[in-house]
Amino acid sequence: MLLSMDNVSTGYGKAQVLKNININIEKGEIVALIGANGAGKTTTLRCINGVIRPWEGCIRLNNKEINSLQPFELVSLGISYCPEGREIFGNLTVFENLKVGGYLVKKRDKLNSNFDWIYSLFPILKDRRNQIAGSLSGGEQQMLAISRALMSNPMLLFLDEPSLGLAPVVVENIFATIQQINSEGTSILLVEQNVILALDIANRAYVLEKGEIRLCGECKELSRSEYVKNSYLGII
Ligand SMILES: Nc1ncnc2c1ncn2[C@@H]1O[C@H](COP(=O)(O)OP(=O)(O)OP(=O)(O)O)[C@@H](O)[C@H]1O
Ligand SMILES: [Mg+2]
Structure with a gap:
């Protein structure tokens, strides 16, 4: 169990x-x-x-x-939690939001491979990685919220x-x-x-x-x- x-x-x-x-x-x-x-x-x-x-x-x-x-x-x-209402950091970029999600990942290689994994799951986030998260569409914000939760593997x-x-x-x-x-x-x-x-x-x-x-x-x-x-x- x-x-x-x-x-x-x-x-x-x-x-x-x-x-x-x-x-x-x-x-x-x-x-x-x-x-x-x-x-x-x-x-x-x-x-x-x-x-x-x-x-x-x-x-x-x-x-x-x-x-x-x-x-x-x-x-x-x-355990990772993607909350109701997304709660992304609206004034940070997509990349910065993801970095926060991976704050416990200390090895640079691992962090980089996590970014690659996320960008393969949701390619739109790669295109928008430098965009301020608050300006993403609702769907993109949800993808970002899920991805941020995934950054800790x-x-x-x-x-x-x-x-x-x-x-x-x-x-x-x-x-x-x-x-x-x-x-x-x-x-x-x-x-x-x-x-x-x-x-x-x-x-x-x-x-x-x-x-x-x-x-x-x-x-x-x-x-x-x-x-x-x-x-x-x-x-x-
Ligand atoms: N911070 C809080 N303080 C006091 N009561 C709360 C708090 N959060 C939720 N509740 C109450 O707890 C009950 C359950 O709320 P909860 O948010 O868990 O429901 P839910 O099933 O997630 O509903 P929804 O589908 O609307 O999200 C509700 O009666 C709600 O008013
Ligand atoms: Mg609820």
Whole structure:
């Protein structure tokens, strides 16, 4: 097991958001986390990434507890987080944004090969490497946000709503690249409101409702479930 959340509960201040969450990710998988607005998807990612702490329960990476680690410590252990809303540095160039993502990579050769890898995944970023990131299109900014998270060579990548606000053709391109990143060895936890897309590229999925896991299973099975069809796929 690469990552496990066992009976994790957490929230903000005194307000509980997540209740007894159990999620597992095996090496090599794409796991989707789906659910309505406010279900607690981003909170789940923040909790694994050390932005907020579990109140109860245990988070393990390769069977070692990581409950109390800081976000930068998790990056050095191979977890990388591409947040909702991208949060790129708008006044830095594309190149500078990527350099920030690779700040833990000390060897120049490795850093250079990471840049080559990113530019092969998203060639448009190479063309625009000296452009101020704030002036990129929405799709290019999302590509940059994913790429910045990849600069640390994560074994586990968290993506929070990579399709948000993007045109279908751009989403198609980004999702094809997410599959390529996975096929090259990075395991992925994907938060998506586009359920059709998420179930299409993931191996397994968890359905989060009001802070609790309502359903989980293989995507093929979930897409056939009446409940998922009615509630998330708009099929009656
Ligand atoms: N910083 C915060 N302080 C207090 N409450 C918060 C905070 N962030 C989120 N919440 C609350 O936690 C609940 C879950 O929010 P979360 O952002 O995890 O949902 P989500 O599933 O990611 O939703 P969306 O699809 O809209 O991104 C919501 O009720 C939200 O209001
Ligand atoms: Mg969210």
